[in-house]
Amino acid sequence: MTGSVPSTTVVDDIADDHEVDDTSIKRLGFGFWIAISWIGLISIAALLAPLLPIADPNEIANGAPRDGILGDNFMGTDALGRDVFARTIWGARISLGVGFLGILLGVVVGGALGIAAGYFKGLADQVISFLVFSLLSFPSLVLALLITASLNRSFLTVAMTLGIVGIAPISRLARATTIQFADREFVQAARVIGAKSRRIIIKELLPNVLVPMGALTLLGMGISIVAEGSLAFLGLSVEGEAISWGKSIVDGSQTRDLNQNSHVAFVPIFAMFLTVMALNFAGDRIREYTDVRETAF
Amino acid sequence: MSDLQLTVEDLYVRFPTSRGTVEAVNGVTFTLEKGQMLGIVGESGSGKSVTAKTLMNLLPRTAEVDGNITFEGEDVRAVAKERRKHFWGVKMTMVFQDPMTSLNPVKRCGEQITETLRYHLGDTNATAKNKAVDLLEQVGVPEPSKRVDQYPHELSGGLRQRVVIAMALACEPSLLIADEPTTAVDVTVQKRLLDLLDGLRRDRGMSMILITHDLGVARGRCDDVAVMYGGRLVERAPTETLFADSRHPYTEALLRTIPRIDQPIHTRLEPIAGRPPELIDPAEECAFALRCRYAQPDCLEAIPPVGGVKGQHEFACFHPANTARGRQALDANLAAGQTVTGLQIQAAAGMN
């Protein structure tokens, strides 16, 4: 190793003496908007899938089976001759859908539990914290498996499962943030003037807890989308003809397909990768922007 | 002058940042004789710590350094790579401000003291440990053989700083740089630590640079005091001369911020008006002019060069205090009620 150990303290000492305009560092940045655009684009495509001029995703022999990319079908066909592009667009409906619904459930329930634990403290906190701790003691995919294993696997149950898995880490973050704010002067002040708990929670705490939650929602949605894929590999994703990215990837990973028509797996993999990366990137930027420390997940 | 130990000539240090280049040190020149103790005094951002870190080769890579530094006849900025390994830490070493953070929290005190011995001198663990106990005894740590096995968090702030000093002294350096060594400890401990450092220096014939923002700390211990402001050395004199007959208005202002025993008890201490100088793209003027009671139009036209008697009493001011020229300038400003930069002034107690 040559050079020297980096140290910035000297510069910081000097910079500290000057009032510095930090907005240039704190702006969300170009990359953030690209990420948001991709998420928007894929969401719109998913919502409008039935209206889009694409093939019927479940039509067998829409093209010649195992057709490659840029053949008669834009992104080729799978072993049954189904259109890969159409299946990827339709897959987005379920993947984004369970991801979004799941994280929404996690944020609402987990957030409420965490705020309650952090605000009321005492017995409520102890009970909730023990529950959360017990849930966190399960590897999250094992927990998801435990829930889905014995249920019929509709869109809603899969979304619910992903939501339940998210409750524990989210409520831990909400609790930590609440505790951090509950002792601040503005909350104390509200208490002193005799405001009701409900009012304090809604008017004073919620807005502050929501900020880190926003970043967490984006990151968590990425995690949920991946979790759906993992469930698909365990044979526990949405049942029946429903198409998800996870199920499409599983379809394409059969040895013969993977060997000769890797695009069947790689196209949905790429879609999932881009989406998860966009969610992670946007979530990270928001977290840096609002300067909240990583405490959950 | 054969006993000249350290020469710093025309030292410039710049840090390029996203907001412009920080001109941290601007043409600092000074010398240090063997066994001498030099105080460098200035407020934060004056460049005193950057100067020390330059001597110790501790600057971040981004720093741009220019100038000559000679230590015991050797060009410090061009130490050969093989010698570098046993140069800093052996011949020249440094003690930092905060004993809470100067010690590695996960290593035992003894381990940290003996590290230099084992690393630079190749001592065995046993010899090194004995030396560590000796060193702790020398710096006045009670029960040294017990302390070597303790972790930093088990010691008080004062004791920790003593451990840091022991650590610095382990390889018997000929120059010790102490950067605000007592700022972070209790006032009662401050004096004892400073006396300890002074005593150690005399016993070992070691030279020392004491960096502080507190002129009072320098008094009675330092042979010479150098005052820095805005990255420049603005005055340097033997300590007693500086206290009795300061030339630079900034030094004078600093002196008025410390309580003095020879003044009535209720004499007001005067804060220095205004803000520290801009270090990014500073104007071609005296950096202190905006806060100076003596400021005249010429102060805004050029940077005053270092003048006075070289090696005796040097200062960088066009209208030095305690001189006819300075008094004239001050009287004119007092008459007008403000200086050329718009600083409101009035006659203060304790003024000549």
Place this chain on the structure above:
Amino acid sequence: MARFIARRVVQLALVLLAVTFVAFSALNFLGDPLVNIVGPLAAIDYCDEVEAGLREDSFTSINNSRGDCEIIGEVKAEFGLDKPLAQRYFTWLGNIITGDFGTSFQTQLPVSEIIAQKLPKSLMLMAMAQIIALAVAIPVGVYSAYRAGRAVDRATSVASFGLLSIPNFALGVIVLQFFTLRNQWLPASFDDTSFFTRVHSLFLPATVLGLGIAATYQRLLRTDLLTTLQEDFVHMARAKGMTDRHIMTRHVLRPSLFSLITVFGVSTGALIGGSLVIEGIFSIPGIGSEIVTAVIRDDFPVVLGSVVVIASGFVVINFFVDLFYTWLDPRVRAS
């Protein structure tokens, strides 16, 4: 210290109780175990109606002497399902503590035997993944912190961000396609002949699992290292004339490891989830594959036994991580 450990052990026991209870009741509540054994008839009020004389037990009239409800009753008694949940839980808990995990519905083999046979393979996979993750993350993390802001650091930041965004099954599929199908560089399935073949055939899946975790580790370590590098004791070490390599490895690394160790426990959970999936993709006959098969076949005792072993293992690992953490930081040790 002894009191600290004692408190932690009590906590560990409580959490283990909670975990086993959650697992047991989840599988009991969500899916009636009876249905899994005797079929859908058990789920409806059929037998209650028979008992109340509202209808006749269908099979009694057609078949022999034993009616459906009698069979259901026998099964209930055999598996203790006529008892309340709490009682069943404690009976079951007593059994698993003595090593009796029940019998597989499918193979009629003792579940403990199945677990003992499958678990070592999964453990080996996970251990290899952690080793690979640490072996990659620590040097890369140290070097990227050392070169913070430079090209090397930026490149690793982009790479680890990419790795974090790619699901492990996706990476697994890509790697499988490239390394074993297109180019037969590495074996596509598990080879149990010897220790060497096991390591060899697990290398690819372990790398897939390890890289994802490595990215998390690298990012955390880099951040912590950069914080530590600001500390005065680093300047002090440099003032003492230590080389950069010595400072990075002897002074900076250890105080920067705390977040990494905390996350080591958490990441083990991710690793367990990951190996469930990866074992399927790379045809490794470990506990993950076993669970997947058992779920498909509604083999309730195998699912429950495996989940309990995995979850308990996870809890115990986090317990030891906690202790290790305490040992590593003398400041925590003292308090």
